[in-house]
Amino acid sequence: MPAKHLITLYDIRSKLDPPAWSPNVWKARFVLNYKKLPYITQWLAWPDVTDVLSSIGAAPTRMEKPYYTVPVIVDQVEGKPAVVVSDSLDIADYLEHKYPEPPIYPGGRDRQMIYHMTISQNTSSNMFVMVAPNLTKILPEGREREFYVSSRKEIFGVGLDEIFRPEVHDAMWARVYRGLDNLSGFTDRIEHGEQWLFSPVEGPSYADFVLGAILNWFKIAGPEGAWDRIKGRNNGKWERHMQNLQPYMELL
Numbered sequence: 001m002p003a004k005h006l007i008t009l010y011d012i013r014s015k016l017d018p019p020a021w022s023p024n025v026w027k028a029r030f031v032l033n034y035k036k037l038p039y040i041t042q043w044l045a046w047p048d049v050t051d052v053l054s055s056i057g058a059a060p061t062r063m064e065k066p067y068y069t070v071p072v073i074v075d076q077v078e079g080k081p082a083v084v085v086s087d088s089l090d091i092a093d094y095l096e097h098k099y100p101e102p103p104i105y106p107g108g109r110d111r112q113m114i115y116h117m118t119i120s121q122n123t124s125s126n127m128f129v130m131v132a133p134n135l136t137k138i139l140p141e142g143r144e145r146e147f148y149v150s151s152r153k154e155i156f157g158v159g160l161d162e163i164f165r166p167e168v169h170d171a172m173w174a175r176v177y178r179g180l181d182n183l184s185g186f187t188d189r190i191e192h193g194e195q196w197l198f199s200p201v202e203g204p205s206y207a208d209f210v211l212g213a214i215l216n217w218f219k220i221a222g223p224e225g226a227w228d229r230i231k232g233r234n235n236g237k238w239e240r241h242m243q244n245l246q247p248y249m250e251l252l
């Protein structure tokens, strides 16, 4: 009989239904779903992240605050010591090594890492100023929202209402559009198959999941109307990408 096996995925909850919003956790969840691994999600209130993750023996992911971040997974195979892994990329590498089928790095890990970096530079780094202040709207009122607002002030050195002021809106949107146009041009130049923007084979690749995680974050936690502004851009490439990812967007 095969050993009993369960993975726990730690995520930060929101008041949305379903509560998943974090792009870094989605990167891990996409891999778990694609590999059809059994897992459960442990939802954390944001102020409890440090206490809970340090108590389960997770490694901090940063040298400065916030030291502890989600995703973290605990992989428990019956009869063996639990393996605790922090950081979305370390989780992807661990899962790929331990459960290699189906593979998430078609064309090689190095190439996927270049795609990963190019995606982040052209999407999340421009979208962050819009999502960070807006996240307050999807966090539960009270202690969770208050913790987020006060901890960001400490981390950013300015209040959330300072970082996406009306006078910078046009310039910030122009950056978001420019980034997507750059990324679209990039996907046209690289080798990929019919369905996926970053995979040369029939199935999706890790970079396809990274892009999906970021677009989903912008869609559900970005400013009002954010998704409508971008989904049809570049011939509807981004909306098609999210539709293609639907089979891997289950929450366990």
Ligand SMILES: N[C@@H](CCC(=O)N[C@@H](CS)C(=O)NCC(=O)O)C(=O)O
Residues within 6 Å of the ligand: 012, 022, 023, 024, 025, 049, 061, 066, 068, 069, 070, 071, 086, 087, 088, 089, 151
């Ligand atoms: N390098 C980490 C970054 C993870 C990260 O920043 N996670 C965010 C949620 S998307 C988090 O847990 N933040 C906790 C905080 O900012 O207090 C990874 O890729 O997993």
